[in-house]
Amino acid sequence: MDNPLKFAGITGVGADSEGTIYVANSVVNAQECAGGCSDLRAFNPDGSLRWRAKGLLFVNSAVVDPNSDGTIIYTSYYKFKMDYSKPAGQDWEVIATSINPFDYPDDPRLLHSTEEAFDIRYINENKYLYLSDMYTNAFFIYRFDGEIAVPCAVFTAAYGWNGDEYNRLIWHWNRNRPPGPRWMWVDRNGDATATSDEFETFDIGRFVEAIDVDKEGNIYMGNGGNQSGVWKFPANHYDSHGNPQYSASSITKIVDVGHSVATMKWLEDTDLFICGNNWKISEIDIWENWSKPSRKSVRKIKTITGDNLHPESITADNEYVYLSYMGVTGPNGTSGEIAVYRIADGVFMGYILPGPEVENHSGWLDMNQPTKVFVRPNGERIITVEEDHAGKILIYSWRPPDN
Template sequence: MKNKLLRQIGKLYQRQHINNLLRRGIFRNNKRLRFVLSVIVGFITVTLIAIYLTGRVTSVANTQTTSTIKAYTLPEQNTHTPSNTDIYTTSAANTYTFPDQDTYTPPATDTYTLAATNAYKTSWIGNSFGGGNKWVQIQVTDMYVAPDGTVYTNTDWDEAGREVGIYKNGDVIGKADDLHGWGRMGGDAIAVDQKYMYVGMQQSADGKPGEDYPPKGTTWYCIRRYNLSGKVAPFPQGRGWDKSMLIVSTKGKIAGLAIDGQQLYASDKAANLVHVYNTATMKEIRSFKVNNPSKIALDKQGNLWIIQEKNKIGHYSPTGKQLPGAIADVAQPSAIAIDNQNRLLVADNGPRQQVLIYDIANKPKQVGTFGTQGGVYSGKRGEIGDLKFYGLSGVGTDAAGNIYVSNVGFNRSGVDLRKLSPSGKLQWQLLGLQFIDTADADVGTDGANVFTKDEHFIMDYSKGSGKEWQYKAYTVDRFRYPNDARLHTTPTAAFVRRLQGKRLLYLSSEMMSERLLMYRFDGEIAVPCGIFGKGKEDWLANEPTNSSWIWVDANGDGSPQANEYQATGEKDDSVWGWDIDSKGDLWLAAEAGYIKHYRFGGLNAHGCPVYNTKAVQKTAMPQPFKTLTRIRYFPEQDAMYLSGYTSDRPNIDGDWGLVGTEIIRYDNWSKAKKIRWRIALPYEVKRDPKLHIKAMDVAANRVFAVSSKTADVFVYDATTGKQVQQLKPGPEVAGESGWIDIPFGIRAFRRSNGEYLVFVEEDLKAKVLMYRLPG
């Protein structure tokens, strides 16, 4: 009953809140809270404590040489004592005897020797830096560029605490302190003068008793003052625990900030006001009414240009008098700035994906554009180019007239920050692309092409760690395919397959593996062409609401129609296991205790994989499983790999979404389902942090399993089930990793030269780890 309640609470929480939390940038904060909420369900009052500590980071040495190690053993009742070493191994024996019906005889030995030199390299994709003190944050919602070219950014949430980032000359040079934990987060606005940064931020009621925090249920939306090195700068009458906060609202975030001399202007969208503060005292001087104020720019005359409605930029005097010259021809203004010629720069995040340039000396007149019209969708759609923008969230200029833009894609696709000369020549580019994401290699190109949920990378494995990848394309087309589930849900992991000679992309969706998405390719764009879903989806219409369903795109338009759905007749809840085998057959493993096998029906006329509710086989989970969590099938060998919990090694902690306590290989699956071996996975729930496995994959003759909180990768021989290696983040990435959060947070591939590539989710510093193991 406890397990059932935990799963139900978790699912309800996710369905109702996950999309909003991602857009607000606090998803990772609330994942911790979701677990707390699940544990204390049944109580009338729930106290949520959102304190992100450094325990979210695993910092380890790159242990590459091991000696003889005692096999990982399991006493009765799973009450074993953790060993003193951080290395956990599992022999083929697993040191216990299974029930007779399993027809499994353990080998006599319970120890073995790992290779003397388990050489491997740690690398990464998706971030300009490997980690340590240098990484590009996961999102930018506002940006300010100083005359000397220093770039200051702000966002609600960065996993490693760079809510406010400071960049210069293509390098990371700092961040603002203390915006991560104790109820504090960044925000949507930032402004800078010669002495201070003024940062829009949030403070909730999660502080220490006796200190200055809002009452329970209240959030302060503040301007917090910092010096230019990122240290807080308190002021008289300042609020908060360190007296550095100016409370602007308790209703909504500060949407824009700008400075003129000693006057700081702040957009209070919730109140339809612009407040004006003295920067020395932080006291309010005046305020005035502006409908729906957002980003602000101040021209050399001291007048304000304020983004208001969807396509309106208002013009106001410093006292709030509305002036002539409002601009209403921008499809979707998202950022605004004044350049060194007193021209107005407007980032248009609509179909144009350009920076529009206005002469504002008299009546505003568009006199130019910056960037290629259509942005990333011009020319070869999706292909990255210096002047091809996508998801513009910030624009600014320095004293020399260089133009800076921040691209964030659509629905939180990461950060692409660029400096360009006035003539459009790229000066530098910084990337932080990956969050709740992992990668998969294209077998059709021997791993030369790698895909994440939104990005395409070209690989050159002759280069050193962190240099193998080139950002080739952004595969989401917001304007041509507005019903792409990537724009409305939270995809988490890529499965790249070659079927009938065509490259296809499958994506698991949501951290609870709620659905499976299918895509065909049109050039660089991944075109929606199928979904395995269930129940009602907010962004769709006409889908079956009382059962699981399949959508296959019959007319090739990338958007579901009512006649393209098939209802399965039952709702497949708690499906943690998805797999697409090399022949295109689709497998799902349900926690409820069954496996479904959908046979691949070929590609339709538009290149979409066809699956049918009439071509499915449902099988009860085999012994000795009590709960089934992951599945991987290889038709060439008729070999099935399943994971979950067994009667011998049950789920004693009540956790959900994990791989479980065992991986079992079955040979001759289609007929005899004969157990070849059972791997007793590392499972220590009394250890701090807990040791359990979050994701697994199989490639060639290796089985890979990654732990949730320590990010250790345990490597097993797929023939014998013996552990042969253990991988930890190396010095190339400062020996650190965040937690593994997604069910498919590890993907593996063996190249034709025998080298294994192992991709592992690494949310902490906005990248994907890539281990390179010799064959």
């Protein structure tokens, strides 16, 4: 991956009077620099590398490969290897790029933004990558063939606010796609190419804000705005290529939770369902027995809100829920703040804040799901957070008091 003479997405070549050659790469041409950005290299006259500067991320989130004990992290395009024994900033390296525009020219990542690395699941011994964009306008499912993520399904999601216009841009050049803002594509023959017989339309109402995926690859969507439904998109089965076979006819509405579902997380091991009650989350709603007809809301956690405070997204592990504050400032006057609550009793545990490694500063959290958490076997949490000021991902290590 780090061969300095291997280039991707060259955007410019130049030289100076001393014979130094400069090469600018975008890595992948995509909208909003979602995973492309910059890889700048300078070469001596003899062709040896003089220096290299990478700016690979902007408005991106990251997710841990659950089979890696926290040492492998994916973004929309890149696979990173972490060595936590090294100093901060020197502890990562890119070891693979997951996109192949030559074999898979229909890959949605080539056509528009897919900033959010949402989840990684292993199903039937196959690895799957789930992506979205910063506003959850669409949801993308990929299966892996070696290091390459191969597109196998797409759902338009948001439909409302700017989502209806955005969704019309997905494969806008592909006249096989049905008209309208609410449709799904599923690869039925394994060629990863969208054809007219692979599209279906569906209707679950406007304003989808929350999405989740379970261990079997079933997709869940929650209505925002003035709606309050949670919908299930069963994977049904996986074909011989490893493609999940979603269908419009199998979509079901699980429950109406009684309020907007701005963000959500189902914890399958404990069968708890956690959701935020609005775009500006004032309560975190915790349900038990989520997979059973006896499901019910058992606890609500009040959050800290205010005129300039925007608690907008949650994620969770089996013990704690993590509330991300969007925009310029959080309760402590810092961008990128995360409040942590204990699920069992709603007790506030404290804040996760940017530290001296980044001069105690973070840019905005500016996407619907900026924060992901992974629990290592020793109880340590690896928490990845979007960072919009300096174009990076912040990675926090947290050991709860009980550990």
